[in-house]
Amino acid sequence: MIEQGVMPVLEPAEGAKDQHMVINMGPQHPATHGVLRLVLEIDGEIIVRIYPEIGYLHTGIEKTCEAKFYQQVVPLTDRINYLDPLANNLCYALAVEKLLGLQIPPKAQWMRVLLAELSRLNSHLIWLGTHAMDIGALTVFLYTFREREDILRLFEAVAGQRMMTSYIRIGGLALEPPLDFLDRVQAFIRILPEKIDEYANLLTGNPIFRNRLKGVGLLSGEDAIALGVTGPPLRASGVDFDLRRDMPYSSYEKFQFQVPVSNDGDCWARYEVRLVEMRESIKIIQQALDGMPEGPVKADAPKIVLPDREKMKTQMEALIHHFKIVTEGFAVPAGEVFQSIECGHGQMGYYVVSDGTAKPYRVHMRYPSFATLQALETMCKGRMLADLVAVIGSIDIVLGEIDR
Amino acid sequence: MSETNPLFGKAAVLEGLPDHPAVKAILAWNAEALLDAKFDFDELTLTIVPEQIRAAAATVQAAGYNFFEDVTAVDWFPASPRFQLSYHILSFGMKERIRLRVLLEEASPVIDSITPVWSGANYYEREVFDLFGIRFEEHPNLRRIMMPEEWQGHPLRKDYPVEGYR
Numbered sequence: 001m002i003e004q005g006v007m008p009v010l011e012p013a014e015g016a017k018d019q020h021m022v023i024n025m026g027p028q029h030p031a032t033h034g035v036l037r038l039v040l041e042i043d044g045e046i047i048v049r050i051y052p053e054i055g056y057l058h059t060g061i062e063k064t065c066e067a068k069f070y071q072q073v074v075p076l077t078d079r080i081n082y083l084d085p086l087a088n089n090l091c092y093a094l095a096v097e098k099l100l101g102l103q104i105p106p107k108a109q110w111m112r113v114l115l116a117e118l119s120r121l122n123s124h125l126i127w128l129g130t131h132a133m134d135i136g137a138l139t140v141f142l143y144t145f146r147e148r149e150d151i152l153r154l155f156e157a158v159a160g161q162r163m164m165t166s167y168i169r170i171g172g173l174a175l176e177p178p179l180d181f182l183d184r185v186q187a188f189i190r191i192l193p194e195k196i197d198e199y200a201n202l203l204t205g206n207p208i209f210r211n212r213l214k215g216v217g218l219l220s221g222e223d224a225i226a227l228g229v230t231g232p233p234l235r236a237s238g239v240d241f242d243l244r245r246d247m248p249y250s251s252y253e254k255f256q257f258q259v260p261v262s263n264d265g266d267c268w269a270r271y272e273v274r275l276v277e278m279r280e281s282i283k284i285i286q287q288a289l290d291g292m293p294e295g296p297v298k299a300d301a302p303k304i305v306l307p308d309r310e311k312m313k314t315q316m317e318a319l320i321h322h323f324k325i326v327t328e329g330f331a332v333p334a335g336e337v338f339q340s341i342e343c344g345h346g347q348m349g350y351y352v353v354s355d356g357t358a359k360p361y362r363v364h365m366r367y368p369s370f371a372t373l374q375a376l377e378t379m380c381k382g383r384m385l386a387d388l389v390a391v392i393g394s395i396d397i398v399l400g401e402i403d404r
Numbered sequence: 405m406s407e408t409n410p411l412f413g414k415a416a417v418l419e420g421l422p423d424h425p426a427v428k429a430i431l432a433w434n435a436e437a438l439l440d441a442k443f444d445f446d447e448l449t450l451t452i453v454p455e456q457i458r459a460a461a462a463t464v465q466a467a468g469y470n471f472f473e474d475v476t477a478v479d480w481f482p483a484s485p486r487f488q489l490s491y492h493i494l495s496f497g498m499k500e501r502i503r504l505r506v507l508l509e510e511a512s513p514v515i516d517s518i519t520p521v522w523s524g525a526n527y528y529e530r531e532v533f534d535l536f537g538i539r540f541e542e543h544p545n546l547r548r549i550m551m552p553e554e555w556q557g558h559p560l561r562k563d564y565p566v567e568g569y570r
C-alpha cells in the first residue's frame with residue numbers, strides 16, 4: 001500500500017505564531033470564479049503564504065473517457081472549460097485525427113478557426129466582465145454579457161446548444177452551418193469593435209480600476225516559464241509565444257494577426273493584452289469570413305464520420321456505417337499523441353493513448369488554468385490581501401478545467 | 405521535420421535524426437541513460453532510465469527545451485513494467501515538443517521529482533501521485549490534489565473500477 005501524503009498543518013510558520021493569522025477564502029466565494037478554496041497566512045493585511053485547495057469540481061473525466069468510444073468523449077470535453085467550449089472540442093478532435101491520419105477538408109478547418117475565435121471572444125468577454133466586477137466596476141459585466149449573449153445565440157444557431165456545443169467532431173464538423181450563419185457572424189463582428197471601445201472607455205481611463213491593477217500581481221517572464229504559465233499571462237510577462245502563430249494547427253498559418261506582448265507583467269498588462277487579443281480575434285474572424293472555402297465540412301471517411309441524415313435514410317451502405325459507428329465505434333491505430341492549441345486561457349493540450357481499440361486507452365488533458373494557479377502565490381506574496389481578488393481575476397482561471 | 409517517416413527503436417532514431425538537438429544533448433550527456441526512442445506522428449519520444457529523469461530533464465532544458473508542459477502517467481496493467489510516465493517538454497525557440505518517457509515497475513512506483521528543474525511540475529506531479537499512486541522523491545508538497553485527503557486508492561489505475569467501489 002502506498003503511504004498517503006500528509007495533510008499540511010494549516011498553522012502560521014514557526015516563530016511567527018504571534019503575528020500571523022490563517023484565514024480561509026472560499027470555496028464559496030464570488031471572487032474565486034468557481035469553487036476554489038484558498039487558505040491564506042497573513043501578517044496584518046500582507047499575504048505571507050497561500051495554499052490553494054482544489055478538487056471540489058473533480059468529476060473524473062479522464063477516467064470516464066476510458067470507458068467511452070472515441071466519438072462519445074466529445075461531449076465530455078465541453079464540460080471541462082465551459083467558457084471556451086469549441087476550443088475543447090477542437091483540441092480533442094485534432095489529437096484523434098492525428099492518430100487516425102485524417103485529412104480535414106478546408107471549409108471545416110476554416111470554420112474551426114472561426115468558431116475557435118468566437119469561443120475565445122466568449123471567454124475573454126466573461127473574463128472582462130467578471131474581472132471588472134470583482135474590482136467594483138459592475139456596469140462592465142452587464143455590457144460584456146450582452147455581447148456574450150450574441151455569441152451564445154450564434155453557437156445555438158450552429159450547434160443547437162448554447163454552451164455545450166459539441167460541434168467540432170472527429171473528422172470535421174457535426175453539420176453544415178445554417179445558410180445565414182456567416183451573415184450573422186458578419187453582423188456581430190461589425191458591431192463588436194465599438195463595443196470593445198465602450199468597455200475600454202469605461203475601464204482604461206478609470207482611476208480606481210487603474211490603481212487596482214497597475215503594479216499589482218507582478219510575474220516575471222522567467223517565473224512564468226518556470227511555473228508553466230501560458231496564454232495572455234505569459235505574453236503579459238514579456239514572453240512572445242502563441243501556438244496559433246508559432247506552431248499553427250487547423251490552417252492558422254493562413255491568417256494574419258498580431259500577437260500582443262507586454263513587458264510589465266502586472267494585472268494591467270494582462271488586461272491590455274487581452275483587449276488587443278479580442279480585436280485581433282475579430283480580424284481573424286473577418287479573414288475567415290472573407291476567404292471561406294467551399295466544399296464539404298466532413299472528411300471523406302465513412303467508417304469514422306457519421307453520414308448525413310439524408311444519406312442515412314436513403315442509402316443502405318450509409319445506414320450500415322451509421323449503425324456500426326454508433327454501436328461499435330471505430331478502431332484507432334495504436335500510438336500516443338500530444339496535441340496542443342491556444343485557447344482563451346493559454347495552452348490546452350490533449351494527450352491521447354490508443355491501444356488499437358475503439359475506446360481510448362488514456363486521455364489526459366493539460367489545461368492552462370491548472371498551471372496558472374500555481375503562479376498565484378508568486379504573484380501575491382508580500383502584497384495586500386485586497387490585491388488577491390484583482391490577481392485571481394486577471395489570471396482568468398476556470399475551476400472546471402483545473403479540477404476536470 | 406514533418407516529412408520524416410516514423411522511426412522506431414533507438415538505433416533507427418539515432419540514425420534518422422542524428423542532428424536533433426534533444427537527441428544530441430542526451431547522447432552527449434549520457435548515452436547509457438537513453439533506453440529507447442521513437443519518432444511517430446511528428447513527435448519524438450525518448451525513453452530514459454528512471455533513476456536519471458531529473459538529470460535528463462536538466463539536460464534537455466539546457467539544450468533549449470525551456471518549457472515544461474505536462475507530465476502524466478499511463479497504467480499498462482497487467483503488463484510489466486506497469487506504469488509509464490510521459491513528460492512533455494516544449495521549446496519556445498525551436499517551436500518543437502519532445503516527450504520523455506519513463507517506465508516504472510509496479511513494485512516500486514517511485515521516481516525523482518523534477519520540481520528542482522521546473523517548479524511548475526509541482527501540481528502535475530501531485531496529480532499523478534493522487535490518481536496513480538506514483539511517489540515523487542523530494543517533491544516539496546506531495547499530497548492529494550483532486551481527491552479528498554482520506555480517499556483510499558488511486559482512481560486512474562486500470563484496476564480501479566470506473567463506477568468506483570460501492
